[in-house]
Amino acid sequence: MxxxxxxxxxxxxxxxxxxxxxxxxxxxxxxxxxxxxxxxxxxxxxxxxxxxxxxxxxxxxxxxxxxxxxxxxxxxxxxxxxxxxxxxxxxxxxxxxxxxxxxxxxxxxxxxxxxxxxxxxxxxxxxxxxxxxxxxxxxxxxxxxxxxxxxxxxxxxxxxxxxxxxxxxxxxxxxxxxxxxxxxxxxxxxxxxxxxxxxxxxxxxxxxxxxxxxxxxxxxxxxxxxxxxxxxxxxxxxxxxxxxxxxxxxxxxNNANAPARSDKADKSNMLKNNATKGIAVGPVDINDVAKYIGKTIYVTAKAYSAKDIGSMVLVNLGAAYPDQLLTLALKGDAKALGAQLEGKMITVSGEVIDFKGKPEIIVTKPEQITVK
Missing domain, CATH: 1.10.575.10 (P1 Nuclease)
Incomplete structure (x- = not known):
């Protein structure tokens, strides 16, 4: 061949x-x-x-x-x-x-x-x-x-x-x-x-x-x-x-919807990544989140501020904007949580992406967030 x-x-x-x-x-x-x-x-x-x-x-x-x-x-x-x-x-x-x-x-x-x-x-x-x-x-x-x-x-x-x-x-x-x-x-x-x-x-x-x-x-x-x-x-x-x-x-x-991914598929993919790439699921220190771009983690931190921009609610963790250590973009069913999080300690799970040089997690399901 x-x-x-x-x-x-x-x-x-x-x-x-x-x-x-x-x-x-x-x-x-x-x-x-x-x-x-x-x-x-x-x-x-x-x-x-x-x-x-x-x-x-x-x-x-x-x-x-x-x-x-x-x-x-x-x-x-x-x-x-x-x-x-x-x-x-x-x-x-x-x-x-x-x-x-x-x-x-x-x-x-x-x-x-x-x-x-x-x-x-x-x-x-x-x-x-x-x-x-x-x-x-x-x-x-x-x-x-x-x-x-x-x-x-x-x-x-x-x-x-x-x-x-x-x-x-x-x-x-x-x-x-x-x-x-x-x-x-x-x-x-x-x-x-x-x-x-x-x-x-x-x-x-x-x-x-x-x-x-x-x-x-x-x-x-x-x-x-x-x-x-x-x-x-x-x-x-x-x-x-x-x-x-x-x-x-x-x-x-930019205006497209993501394809549906089942919980089973997400879990399988996470386990595969963990086995082959040594990805740490968590808990991850809020100060280290930027090291986990492209990986699925969970992290606990204080939500300092939240802003509704129409298509989503942006929640800043670890510090207030523009010094936040992690931004959550709440969309879909999770968007309603935005008004409840400011000033509280929360645990969030999801995949970390890079948005203009800063780490961000897109949150679409309420169960991705737990309020302490």
Whole structure:
């Protein structure tokens, strides 16, 4: 099977096309998570079965199907102007561009099942990252730069691998440090980037690729000057991917309802996570809640303030706004509890999500909260 997969990928020009590597894709997803609206974060988590976005960001590479191998990139000749580029992309089939449109269509489709939307969401998280890796918008004849051999730190590599992960590895940052360093977009940049279409994302990658091909010399040694010139480009492309992924998801889910998840399914998922990922259910100290993003916990703390904003009641735990340590977003049947909690010690259970850099739990069932 492995031999067959290699042959299929080689023939399609996709050898080694795993964009941004493990750290890069996870950084894209984590940046996106930080820019989701509260409701979007809740709906995304529900469709992913409680898994955080970064955990599924490499699923499309790890579960590569020969039938979808070409969905990760697009082959284009060099020298196209903007009009020629758009025409060529629109006329191409089975590419990262058409895959993104297909996944978004599935996520919008009310007739699509939860399982179909789970898969489409995992693909979309990955493909938005792929679209921003310049070497995924490149030439077929060199397999996206895979056959252009280079040297880095005294070892052989290639142009594609260099941009997948080698330059990121050279930087030496952890995933958390990458996110803190890369996620620097201004409000104006965020607004502009999220208004750009997937065609614009690819055009940007194509422009970078054109420069890389023009300057690439087979056998050349990648020196510090090259690194210093292009690491800012990588930082920007990863940040743009995360910001734009958040923008697409907010458009899809900001006003959407989460799929129903049975108590049995929730419990099964929690136990599975606990067994495989060492997730602490609780009790969790209120000061440590931010460490449990993407995990289901229970925590006891004082409710300092509550505010009804129409669609939900926001309750601040651990301190009053804006210094709260945890925000509860009470929705649905749980919304009526909001007026009863202020000034009381409560225990709440639920999945911790990241909302604009602060931990939050969406509470939809009254039984998730116990008043002490």
């Amino acid at each position: 492995k031999k067959y997969l290699f042959i299929v990928l080689a023939l399609s020009g996709a050898v080694g096309l795993i964009s941004w590597g493990f750290k890069g894709h996870r950084a894209v997803a984590t940046i996106a998570q930080r820019h989701l609206t509260s409701n979007t974060a809740y709906v995304v988590s529900a469709y992913l079965g409680g898994q955080p976005m970064d955990a599924v960001s490499t699923w499309a590479d790890e579960n590569r199907d020969p039938k979808t191998a070409a969905w990760h990139y697009i082959n284009l000749p060099l020298g196209l102007n903007r009009e020629q580029f758009v025409k060529t992309v629109q006329e191409s089939e089975g590419t990262v561009y058409t895959a993104i449109l297909k996944m978004e269509a599935t996520l919008k489709d009310p007739a699509a099942s939860v399982a179909q939307k789970n898969e489409a969401l995992k693909y979309l998280i990955h493909f938005v990252g792929d679209a921003h890796q310049p070497m995924h918008v490149s030439r077929k004849e060199d397999k996206g730069g895979n056959t252009i051999q280079l040297r880095l730190n005294g070892k052989g590599t290639n142009l594609h691998s260099l941009w997948d992960s080698k330059l990121i590895d050279q930087e030496g940052l952890s995933q958390d440090d990458m996110v803190r360093t890369y996620d620097k977009a201004t409000p104006a940049e965020i607004k502009k980037w999220q208004n750009d279409s997937p065609m614009e994302w690819l055009w940007e990658s194509y422009q970078v690729t054109s420069e890389l091909y023009a300057n690439a010399k087979p056998g050349q040694t990648i020196d510090d000057a090259y690194y210093q010139k292009y690491i800012p480009v990588i930082r920007k492309r990863v940040d743009q991917a995360g910001i734009r992924l958040a923008g697409e998801l907010n458009k899809l889910f």
